[in-house]
Amino acid sequence: MQSRVWHPYTQMKDWNSFDVIVKGKGMWLYNAKGERLLDGVASMWCNVWGHSKDELVRAMIAQIQKLQHSSLFNLTNDKAEELAEKMVRLAPDMHRVFYSDDGSTAMEVSAKMALQYWYNKGEKKKTKFATLENGYHGDTIGTMSLGYVPEFFSRYKSVLFSAVRLPVPNRYRIPNGFTFEDYQNHCLDKIEYTLSKNNNIAAFVMESGAQIAGGVTIYPDSFQSKISKLCKKYDVLFILDEIATGLGRLGSMIEYQNQKSMPDIVSYGKMLTAGYIPLAVTLANKRIYDSFLGQHKEMKHFFHGHTFTGNPLACATALANLALYKKYNIISKIGKSSSYLQSRVDEMSRLGLVGDVRHKGMLMGIELVSNKAKKSPITPEKRIHQRIFKEAKKHKIYLRTLGHIVMLVPPLAISKQELEFLVDGTIDTINKVAQQIS
Numbered sequence: 001m002q003s004r005v006w007h008p009y010t011q012m013k014d015w016n017s018f019d020v021i022v023k024g025k026g027m028w029l030y031n032a033k034g035e036r037l038l039d040g041v042a043s044m045w046c047n048v049w050g051h052s053k054d055e056l057v058r059a060m061i062a063q064i065q066k067l068q069h070s071s072l073f074n075l076t077n078d079k080a081e082e083l084a085e086k087m088v089r090l091a092p093d094m095h096r097v098f099y100s101d102d103g104s105t106a107m108e109v110s111a112k113m114a115l116q117y118w119y120n121k122g123e124k125k126k127t128k129f130a131t132l133e134n135g136y137h138g139d140t141i142g143t144m145s146l147g148y149v150p151e152f153f154s155r156y157k158s159v160l161f162s163a164v165r166l167p168v169p170n171r172y173r174i175p176n177g178f179t180f181e182d183y184q185n186h187c188l189d190k191i192e193y194t195l196s197k198n199n200n201i202a203a204f205v206m207e208s209g210a211q212i213a214g215g216v217t218i219y220p221d222s223f224q225s226k227i228s229k230l231c232k233k234y235d236v237l238f239i240l241d242e243i244a245t246g247l248g249r250l251g252s253m254i255e256y257q258n259q260k261s262m263p264d265i266v267s268y269g270k271m272l273t274a275g276y277i278p279l280a281v282t283l284a285n286k287r288i289y290d291s292f293l294g295q296h297k298e299m300k301h302f303f304h305g306h307t308f309t310g311n312p313l314a315c316a317t318a319l320a321n322l323a324l325y326k327k328y329n330i331i332s333k334i335g336k337s338s339s340y341l342q343s344r345v346d347e348m349s350r351l352g353l354v355g356d357v358r359h360k361g362m363l364m365g366i367e368l369v370s371n372k373a374k375k376s377p378i379t380p381e382k383r384i385h386q387r388i389f390k391e392a393k394k395h396k397i398y399l400r401t402l403g404h405i406v407m408l409v410p411p412l413a414i415s416k417q418e419l420e421f422l423v424d425g426t427i428d429t430i431n432k433v434a435q436q437i438s
């Protein structure tokens, strides 16, 4: 039977047959034929414990038997309340939690909150956003405007709003004539200059700790904390996106704390429910929240809300998931797994096709190049993403590349043995693909 599914970010002409996944158990996905694949990308960077974790499945069943959905319009529900309390305790300086369905909508919420904050305060000029080049915040019109990855979004440019895009220091691609240290300072000088000269900037928006979808750029120490300070200095709101980098991915629970920075607004998604059900949150500090309070006729309240906002099943799953973070001390386990990944970096860097390996916590980006000296990215005609996927599948691994970058983003709780399997298989995969394209 012909499939009717249209897949995301996929040239459907090239991909006419997909494995049909029917079951997940632990770190493994099973297709209809019973063959298994190690989930090397945590089912798009969100899986924490592996699939079918008993404690989570039981918590979901218990909730679904009691209340499946009830709205946050004029009502509340016990799980949304409990989770909001929990998030505010976890995230320093945050005061209220706004619920949405996924990372893109959580970041739309952040942007609208920032715009309305200034509007409510009578600062009608502050309507622009500053962001980092190659940031990514989702696929809606608003979030594509904020996180503009040219390769993805140039075809939609006509309807995107303009944002000031500022440089981000990438250690592998430092412009000629700069040391890395100089280049960081140059980026920060540009950011400071822009914030100081433009009094119309509502907020600075960036991913916290690292950019992932835009090419895996891990920020140098103090880069984020300096931007945080600049935002305070020039009265620009600081919006952080921890959708992909918070809750353990980079080795910390709250990455902005690790980065010694302090947002006004911050969002979480992906791993919030261990990757079991969609849910995202946008947290705001008291300064933001208080600006929305007033008489009804002042119309200062937030004009945003989704059908499934604060869905109790999703919130109950997130609560059960966060309880497991504590029970199994996952952050300490991630430290060990991260050290293991780091111990394999040199070996991977020596592979013929590999230009650079960037790693932090449970995130690794392996940049493939056609010429190591010139650092030339492998061009799309080589169909590297398809070759890597197919070859990795032979090694029983599910991998997805971002352009010419192989991503290792496994479930956070992956065992040492499975991590070894993943790294060994990835090395073999890259070697086989190198032979194919040489």
Ligand SMILES: Cc1ncc(COP(=O)(O)O)c(C=O)c1O
Pocket (backbone or CB within 6 Å): 102, 103, 104, 105, 107, 136, 137, 138, 139, 207, 212, 213, 241, 242, 243, 244, 245, 269, 270
């Ligand atoms: C940093 C970041 N923000 C936002 C998003 C969008 O999240 P979603 O795909 O859940 O809409 C992503 C997704 O990869 C992301 O990496």
